Amino acid sequence: MILLIFTNAYPYDVMGEQTFLAGEIGILRKYFDRIVLVPQNKYGKTLPLPPDVEAALDFSARFSFAKRIPAFLSSLSQKDVYDDIRGRFPGSLSPAYLKKMFFFLSAARQTQHWLKNWMKKENASARDVMCYSYWFTEITMGLGWVRAEEPALRVVSRAHGYDLYEELYKPWPLRRKSISLSDAVFADSDIGANYLREKYPQFKEKYEAALLGVPDPGGIASPSSDGVLRLVSCSNFHPVKRIDLLFESVVVAAKKRPAQRIKWTHFGGAEEIRRQYTQRVAGEFPANAEAFFPGYQSQPELIQTYLSNPADVFLNVSSTEGTSVAMMEAVSCGIPVLATAVGGNVEIVQERNGVLLSENPTPDEIANALLQVCDNRERWLTKRQGSREVWQERYNETTNFEAFAQKLVEIRKR
Numbered sequence: 001m002i003l004l005i006f007t008n009a010y011p012y013d014v015m016g017e018q019t020f021l022a023g024e025i026g027i028l029r030k031y032f033d034r035i036v037l038v039p040q041n042k043y044g045k046t047l048p049l050p051p052d053v054e055a056a057l058d059f060s061a062r063f064s065f066a067k068r069i070p071a072f073l074s075s076l077s078q079k080d081v082y083d084d085i086r087g088r089f090p091g092s093l094s095p096a097y098l099k100k101m102f103f104f105l106s107a108a109r110q111t112q113h114w115l116k117n118w119m120k121k122e123n124a125s126a127r128d129v130m131c132y133s134y135w136f137t138e139i140t141m142g143l144g145w146v147r148a149e150e151p152a153l154r155v156v157s158r159a160h161g162y163d164l165y166e167e168l169y170k171p172w173p174l175r176r177k178s179i180s181l182s183d184a185v186f187a188d189s190d191i192g193a194n195y196l197r198e199k200y201p202q203f204k205e206k207y208e209a210a211l212l213g214v215p216d217p218g219g220i221a222s223p224s225s226d227g228v229l230r231l232v233s234c235s236n237f238h239p240v241k242r243i244d245l246l247f248e249s250v251v252v253a254a255k256k257r258p259a260q261r262i263k264w265t266h267f268g269g270a271e272e273i274r275r276q277y278t279q280r281v282a283g284e285f286p287a288n289a290e291a292f293f294p295g296y297q298s299q300p301e302l303i304q305t306y307l308s309n310p311a312d313v314f315l316n317v318s319s320t321e322g323t324s325v326a327m328m329e330a331v332s333c334g335i336p337v338l339a340t341a342v343g344g345n346v347e348i349v350q351e352r353n354g355v356l357l358s359e360n361p362t363p364d365e366i367a368n369a370l371l372q373v374c375d376n377r378e379r380w381l382t383k384r385q386g387s388r389e390v391w392q393e394r395y396n397e398t399t400n401f402e403a404f405a406q407k408l409v410e411i412r413k414r
Contacts, residue, residue, distance in 0.1 A: 001129075002032065002129045004115075008134070009043070012047070024405075036056050038059045071110045100172075111139050135157070156182060159188065186208055188209070193208060216397075219333070239319075241318050245361075267295070269295060307333060
């Protein structure tokens with residue numbers, strides 16, 4: 001059996017997909033005779049692959065603007081396009097939606113053409129091929145169009161955040177058609193799977209949660225033993241991550257408790273914005289608080305940092321969240337979590353391993369929660385074991401990816 005995995009960029013390192021896909025592919029190799037990675041974007045550093053895993057790098061050449069125009073025009077022959085426009089009228093005539101329709105349809109058509117050409121070139125029968133899109137986007141639609149012509153082909157997709165929750169990230173064109181032509185859509189959380197069941201109930205048998213995971217770090221992080229409250233967080237600086245809110249909350253906590261030393265370390269973010277925040281710390285942080293912005297670390301580097309340095313609480317105050325890989329990494333190391341009650345956060349954070357804040361907390365609410373960590377030290381020490389248990393039960397990479405691989409094999413055999 002041949003498994004084609006369509007990615008944003010992997011095996012290139014620019015999108016961070018390697019965090020999950022590297023481990024997942026290591027397991028999928030045991031179940032498929034041949035694995036081919038098909039990245040939509042081709043830039044950044046090429047990551048090493050196992051010797052028996054291939055990469056089809058010609059796919060990315062199809063997405064220049066000049067090549068999109070004829071692809072878009074040819075897609076207008078699809079009846080599905082006009083059904084979608086009628087179904088979403090009048091919103092479907094807005095400039096924003098029409099722009100999205102252009103990029104969606106052109107990429108879907110290019111995906112359709114590429115796959116048909118690839119199968120012909122490789123002399124691959126549809127019965128021997130399974131297509132797996134890592135994101136539930138226009139790529140899934142293009143693969144579905146090929147499946148409509150070749151019913152023996154199998155098409156599945158994962159769904160995460162921006163590619164799933166339409167109310168938060170704007171509607172996706174031809175959503176119902178994409179689902180109808182897929183064999184399965186795997187959300188990365190129970191909440192995501194339930195969202196699909198409620199929004200598109202006519203296809204409810206196609207939805208399932210397939211949790212992601214991180215590897216066993218091989219150790220447990222230590223709590224602080226010197227009275228300092230050490231906070232860690234990890235994300236880019238996108239507005240939904242609300243890093244300003246974190247910043248303000250640390251300031252408020254430090255001012256409320258002048259005798260309490262607080263050290264906050266935030267991993268991730270571009271150099272320029274990290275420099276700006278470092279300058280703000282010098283001007284706005286009280287004397288008893290410090291903040292550090294070391295930038296991006298690879299997963300092995302970050303895990304080693306957690307295991308080598310005390311960490312009392314992992315923070316996430318996002319306004320929306322899928323299933324946070326950064327949070328999975330933290331709980332795998334036994335670090336308790338303080339997070340907003342949004343998206344997949346409510347599945348990771350439980351009473352035994354952390355505290356959920358309101359969806360839109362104030363700096364004062366967050367500061368009070370942080371100081372509770374200091375005031376209830378024994379309670380928070382027990383949450384460290386709870387974090388490790390949550391990782392083992394829900395986000396163990398080996399367990400989750402083995403189960404997912406077996407599901408793919410089952411679907412391919414239908």
